[in-house]
Amino acid sequence: MRMKTRVSAYTLSVALIWSSAAFAQQKAEVLHWWTSAGESASVKVFAEQFTKAGGTWVDNAIAGGANARTAGINRMVxxxxxxxxxxxxxxxxDELVSNALVRDVDAQAKAGKWREIMPxxxxxxxVREGKFFAVPVNIHxxxxxxxNTKVFADAGLEPPKTFPELVASGEKLKAKGIIPIALGGQPTWEHNLFRAVVVGHGGADMFRQLYGTRKPDILKNPKFKETVExxxxxxxxVDPGSPGRNWNDATALVITNKAAMHFNGDWAKGEFIAAGQTxxxxxxxxxxxxxxxxVIGGDVFVFPATKDKAALATQDKLVEVLLDPTxxxxxxxxxxxxxxxxxxDVSSMDVCAQKxxxxxxxxxxxxESMEILSPPNFSGAMQDAVxxxxxxxxxxxDAFIEKIVSAMRDAG
Amino acid sequence: MDTISIRAPSMPSGGTKTRRRMKTRLPAALALLPTALIVLVVYIGCMLWTVRLSFTSSTLLPKLDWVGFAQYSRLFANDRFLTSASNIVIFGALFISGCLIIGFLLAVFIDQNVRGEGLFRTIFLYPYAMSFVVTGVAWQWFLNPALGLQKLVRDMGFESFTFDWLVNQRMAIYTIVIAGLWHGSGLTMAILLAGLRGIDKDLWKAAKIDGIPTWRVYTSVVLPLLRPMVVTAVVLLTTGVVKLYDLVVAMTLGGPGIATEVPAKFVMDHLFERNNIALGTAAATIMLTTVIAVLAPWVYVRYVRPQGRHA
Incomplete structure (x- = not known):
């Protein structure tokens, strides 16, 4: 902690002294919120590659996405x-782009054929106004x-393929004293589960209409009501201990054979790997x-606008490093x-990644994920409803659908 | 100085006196100037800025347009804000009265010259040394039906024992009150104990001679004498109620559902997570107005009226 403070104080002073002067060494201060063990190991890959390319990586990790974004936006403004x-x-x-606080990287995108090699x-x-304003680095x-394969084998059941099947086998597992679904009972994860049901049972178009176009017509569709039910x-x-549980504690229930299924993003793999499972x-x-x-989302890096030539060159170098195949x-x-x-080529990755x-x-x-389709304002209101x-x-x-109607109206 | 101040009352107008007073007060005023500026610019300035923003349509970044009371009508149509508002009333009433009652009883208990008083005082005051986050996490584990008290009692053989307030929508807010009481009662005890120790021993002797029962002395004599202490405790506890945030975040994250949401969390979420500065500041303004509405009569009674009477 103290080390981190010192590093950022150092960067700050360096930035103050050198911000206008051009200097030979390419020093990049990178602000991110990858602080957990697996995350910081992954960001280290970029740091090492950047160092190999002759730059100096100054890591500024701030715990918590919202905190990091607030800090970064305040510094840009x-x-x-x-x-x-x-x-x-x-x-x-979005608003950083419309206020011209970040630069576009469309030249690099054209040269690297990003539009062809990325989903x-x-x-x-x-892309905003026809130009790339950020560099995507991954797909989650x-x-x-x-x-849990053992729990399903012991119960003599196959992992469900559809949601009605899931409910049926869930009841059977429950009768055997197994927690059918391990859920981190916090609004974020309840909402994540809801989205998995919408896209899995209602389909991709329903998902896009609900979170993207946000017109109440979709709510009148009988299929939507069926999905909600x-x-x-x-x-x-879900077990009674679910409310308030952290997502990684929910993952742990599957790891320890207490629960059968767990809905989450692929970041949950980190927990299984840490427990020595394959x-x-x-x-x-x-x-x-x-x-x-x-449903895919991920992370991107943006490059704050600057007139400083040296800083621009550093940013160009970073773009190269981020998208380098290795x-x-x-x-x-x-x-x-x-x-x-x-x-x-992903053949060296695990089976889930290959899948x-x-x-x-x-x-x-x-x-597209909700983060791509909806403004935070609407997704927040949806989360409250869910x-x-x-x-x-x-x-x-019906009462739930009524709440979504007002969420759509308020978020405009 | 002395001679002047003696002569001063006889003078018909206070001209010289005011100038003199100005002279002596100037350094003090200068010394206080930075503080005054900070109060004016930072506190009052930010308050006005917040109120101004609540009349705009700002989302991620502040935008200075004017949408009138649109944000307020959205706010009062919002389930979550209404739940937050009623939760803070429930929490406030139970937390303040609970802390006062428990704190007073503990103080009276310790005041009986019990053996090992220092130990008890430390034990009772100890929770206050913990942050709300630690308190919240500890109580979350303790009250979680799958981990804590309920499981413990069931494992001891009482299979039907149920204590699931934490995960029960209707009762969850009361678990926050319980954790709050555990945290705040010790401080109330310390304040009231200091008051009890300051009470004249002769009063007790006089009551003994008159044959008044002890409980009666406490309720009719001691308690009225403790009034300043009680006021101090209430003020401290009230600030705790208004800023209630970390305890909820650590314990329930506002859940189950929105059952334990509080206004401060509503403001924080909308400002920093939902890019909805306008709605967040509108909620903050409502909080500010409520606090002012509660404080105004008290300030009037305590500071404005007495001065009026003396003059």
Missing amino acids: GGNPPTMMQFNTGKQF KPIVDAT GQNWMFY LFGKMRSL AGKEYGCTVVGQEPKL SQLEFNKKKGSIPVRMDV SHAILKDPANQV TQYWNNPSMSA
Whole structure:
């Protein structure tokens, strides 16, 4: 902690003294929120590659996405930005673009053929006014279902392929004293589960209409009500200790054979790996739904606008490092995501990553994440509605739909 | 100085006196100037800025347009804000009265010259030394039905024992009150104990001679004498109520559902996570107005009226 403070104080003073003067050494201050063990190991890959390329990486990690973003945005507005800063793929940096606080990297994008080698949802989420304003570095699948292979084998059940199947086998597992679904009972994860049900049962178009176009017509669709009721049935498949639980504690329930299934993004793999388990052996991963649609998001780096030539050159170098095939592969192995470049060979990655890559090969299976489709304002209001519905078994599907209507109206 | 001040009252107008007073007060005023500036610019300035922003349509970055009371009408149509508001009232009433009652009883208990008084005082005051985050996490584990008290009692053989307030929508806010009481009662005890120790021993002797029962002395004689201490405790506890945030975040994260949401969390979430500065500042303004509405009569009674009477 103290080390970190000292480092950032140092960077600050360096930035103050050198910001206008051009200097030979390429020093890059990188602001991000990758602080957990797996995350910091993955960001180290970039740091090492950048050092190899002759630069100096100054790491400025701030715990907590919201904290880091607030700190970074304040520094940009205040005129003392870091060289490069992390965001999630999506709308988080919209206003930075419209206020000309970040530079475009479209020249590099054209040279590197980004539009061809990256999935379209990721490209669309990073391009504003026809230009790339950020560099995507990875793809996270958000609607994975992790399951405990032993628990399913002991119960004589196959991992469910669709949500109605899931509810049926969930009841059987519950009768055997197993927690069918391990859920971190915090609004974020309840909402994540809801989205997995919407895209898996309602389909990709319903997901896009709900979170993207946000017109109340979709709510009148009988299929939507059916999806909501299915989600409601899953309430009884969760153990009473769920409310307030952290997501990694929920993952631990699957690792320790107490629970059968767990919905989460592929970052949860880190927990299984830390427990010494291998994908495809002790645990499996699958996408539940009629067709395996993968909801994808990820991380990007933005480059705050600057007039300083040396800083611009440093930023160009960083872009190169981020998308270099070796750093892509090594970074994503540690991060749990898959390379954003679909042309990278993933045969050295684990089975879940390979599955993810295989699903995403078909553009029809790529679904933009909520972070890409909705403004935080609407996703927040949705989250409030979902958590109320999930935690109140007596609340009807219609009352929930009514809440979504007002969320759509308020978020405009 | 002395001669002047003796002569001063006889003078019809206070001209010289005021100038003199100005002279002696100037250094003091200069010394206080930075503080005054900070109060004016930082506190008052930020308050006005917040109120101004609540009338705009700002999202991620502040924008100075004017949308009238639109944010306020959205706010009062928002389930989560209404739940937050009623939660803070429940929490405030139970927390303040609970802390006062428990704190007073503990203080009276220690005041009986019990053996090992220092030890008890430390034990009772100890929770206050913990941050709300630690308190929240500890109580979350203790009250979690799958980990804590309920499991413990069930493992001892009482299979039907149920204590699931933490995960029960209707009761969850009371678990926050319990954790708050555990945290705050010790401080109240310390304040009231200091007051009890300051009470004239002769009063007790006089009561003994008159044959008044002890409980009666406490309620009718001691308690009224403790009024300043009680006021201090109430003020301290009230600030705790208004800024209630970290305890909820650590313990329930506002859940289950939105059952334990509080206004401060509403403001924080909308300012920093949902890019909705306008709605967040509108909620903050409502909080400020409520605090002012509660404080105004008290300030009037305590500071404004007595001066009026003396003059």
